[in-house]
Amino acid sequence: MAKELPKLKTRITELLGIEHPIIQGGMAWVADHNLVVPVSEAGGLGVIGAGSMTPSQLVGEIMAVRAGTSKPFAVNVPMTRPDAAKLIRICLEQDVKIVFTSAGNPAVFTPQLKEKGVTVIHVVSSVRHALKAERAGVDAVVAEGWEAGGHVSREETCTLTLVPQVVDALQIPVIAAGGIADARGFVAALALGAEAVQIGTRFAATVEANCSIYYKNAIVRAEDAATVVVTRSLQPTRVIRNAFAEQLLRAEQRGVQEPQLRDMLGEGRSRLGIVDGDLSEGLLEAGQSAGLVKALRTVELIFEEFLNGYREVLKRLEGLQQRR
Amino acid sequence: MAKELPKLKTRITELLGIEHPIIQGGMAWVADHNLVVPVSEAGGLGVIGAGSMTPSQLVGEIMAVRAGTSKPFAVNVPMTRPDAAKLIRICLEQDVKIVFTSAGNPAVFTPQLKEKGVTVIHVVSSVRHALKAERAGVDAVVAEGWEAGGHVSREETCTLTLVPQVVDALQIPVIAAGGIADARGFVAALALGAEAVQIGTRFAATVEANCSIYYKNAIVRAEDAATVVVTRSLQPTRVIRNAFAEQLLRAEQRGVQEPQLRDMLGEGRSRLGIVDGDLSEGLLEAGQSAGLVKALRTVELIFEEFLNGYREVLKRLEGLQQRR
Numbered sequence: 001m002a003k004e005l006p007k008l009k010t011r012i013t014e015l016l017g018i019e020h021p022i023i024q025g026g027m028a029w030v031a032d033h034n035l036v037v038p039v040s041e042a043g044g045l046g047v048i049g050a051g052s053m054t055p056s057q058l059v060g061e062i063m064a065v066r067a068g069t070s071k072p073f074a075v076n077v078p079m080t081r082p083d084a085a086k087l088i089r090i091c092l093e094q095d096v097k098i099v100f101t102s103a104g105n106p107a108v109f110t111p112q113l114k115e116k117g118v119t120v121i122h123v124v125s126s127v128r129h130a131l132k133a134e135r136a137g138v139d140a141v142v143a144e145g146w147e148a149g150g151h152v153s154r155e156e157t158c159t160l161t162l163v164p165q166v167v168d169a170l171q172i173p174v175i176a177a178g179g180i181a182d183a184r185g186f187v188a189a190l191a192l193g194a195e196a197v198q199i200g201t202r203f204a205a206t207v208e209a210n211c212s213i214y215y216k217n218a219i220v221r222a223e224d225a226a227t228v229v230v231t232r233s234l235q236p237t238r239v240i241r242n243a244f245a246e247q248l249l250r251a252e253q254r255g256v257q258e259p260q261l262r263d264m265l266g267e268g269r270s271r272l273g274i275v276d277g278d279l280s281e282g283l284l285e286a287g288q289s290a291g292l293v294k295a296l297r298t299v300e301l302i303f304e305e306f307l308n309g310y311r312e313v314l315k316r317l318e319g320l321q322q323r324r
Numbered sequence: 325m326a327k328e329l330p331k332l333k334t335r336i337t338e339l340l341g342i343e344h345p346i347i348q349g350g351m352a353w354v355a356d357h358n359l360v361v362p363v364s365e366a367g368g369l370g371v372i373g374a375g376s377m378t379p380s381q382l383v384g385e386i387m388a389v390r391a392g393t394s395k396p397f398a399v400n401v402p403m404t405r406p407d408a409a410k411l412i413r414i415c416l417e418q419d420v421k422i423v424f425t426s427a428g429n430p431a432v433f434t435p436q437l438k439e440k441g442v443t444v445i446h447v448v449s450s451v452r453h454a455l456k457a458e459r460a461g462v463d464a465v466v467a468e469g470w471e472a473g474g475h476v477s478r479e480e481t482c483t484l485t486l487v488p489q490v491v492d493a494l495q496i497p498v499i500a501a502g503g504i505a506d507a508r509g510f511v512a513a514l515a516l517g518a519e520a521v522q523i524g525t526r527f528a529a530t531v532e533a534n535c536s537i538y539y540k541n542a543i544v545r546a547e548d549a550a551t552v553v554v555t556r557s558l559q560p561t562r563v564i565r566n567a568f569a570e571q572l573l574r575a576e577q578r579g580v581q582e583p584q585l586r587d588m589l590g591e592g593r594s595r596l597g598i599v600d601g602d603l604s605e606g607l608l609e610a611g612q613s614a615g616l617v618k619a620l621r622t623v624e625l626i627f628e629e630f631l632n633g634y635r636e637v638l639k640r641l642e643g644l645q646q647r648r
Contacts, residue, residue, distance in 0.1 A: 224451045255579020
């Protein structure tokens, strides 16, 4: 990068060997090499979202990232995938240095990953699961609040209250996720005790991300109350409210139970929304921070905004103090 | 107070004539003169919660507050009260200088209050309502996130994403509420652009608050996932999960509709929980920040923690910056 940005040093930047405590969320259907390379090149951590990839696609994406950057990157493996073990094996075979695991028991893959020297980070949304991850030997956790896009927790604990409680409970460093899209949220997360932030929605609405421009524009147009959590009884998922989301909400309000809800949902709704850009029938996974995203940006510009903004916000907070 | 605490100056401290940008939430069944006096004496803004008071009780409480402090205080009038106009008239008759209105149309009472020179603050949970309040002529808004205790919004927008969007949309100053219980959340809220915080749950679990010790202890014992939103289809309300809350949740999951739900709810459940301390059959209104409350505190100690903590958190955030 041309410009030298102010740097922040935390246990997470040290652990991962990155310049800035900014991690890009491994979003299904969004986080491929097109996004991962510029994030890692900018000095953050790009994360491949394996959740929506076949095993051979994952191999290809790892190779494509390596072709684009020599800086650190990671792979996110959601343990809800029936073939999660295969994706983990690929990470090991391809000598991936950092793996994020999510939505499952951290004790399943952590030992074999740690044995091979891989840095393991587990995504949690409660203190109980955070403690479990620490006991399983992970190096850090992502504490993801209910504001986040896509799959969210049943506990519904928000970032503002989750992060400090996880920080208090653990010895290992904590990455804050959910609801952060600008320098103000970045400073807020670090004030809460996080040592890095994981950013999803803001990075989906970038020039570089390889998802539909219609989906990106839906994020840009989203206002503060644009998102809603659907399929609470199956797997709570935060999406931008659209015709299909309304249909799911009405069904749930009528007390429609799991099998019928699963039928309604069918397969491939997220792909339909995110990749194909079907704004009425697809699921438009996005966090509450969509309301803060007012324009498409390049990845580089987002780093500039976060890091220059950090200094500006701190200066403002210092300025509130009255000198005597 | 004996000790001189560091002071922060914002448009809210100027507007209200208070020393610290810390406002105590006007909680029904909790916020009477026992709590309001020490908060105002500590240099924050104590707020009488008229929501659970008869008109004559409100008169008595205003007099009791004036007997205890000569510093600024306010009254919160929830517009859901059928006799809200009467409560507003009492505020005018008693020459109350600051009135908070909530849960209703800000255009209804603002003109008559402003005409008498009263400072008016309206509680909002969306950008749309914030703009409406500003247009109605209020002096400031409380932007209350979904983490908050008691009545919460249908939009479910959390503090971390709500506050910066309301700040961006308005000219008047914004007070952040929901999910804040310590210095970390205090700094986070000001980083987001708020010019003060409104604190509910943390002030309910004080030595001074005149609510049941059983209810206070339920807050202290609460863990991160302790609260839940019940009666989403009537009036979403965040409470600590207990036997009665579970019963409501099960009914809603079965698709039980409004009239039966209203029957189940009956009258006086919040009073039963908060005043009488019935931990299984009462509604224990509390915010997600209950998980951060680990001990009963005096009001004075909370002010010390927030204000000394502000400096410590800022110092930590400054320390992350790498010198070249």
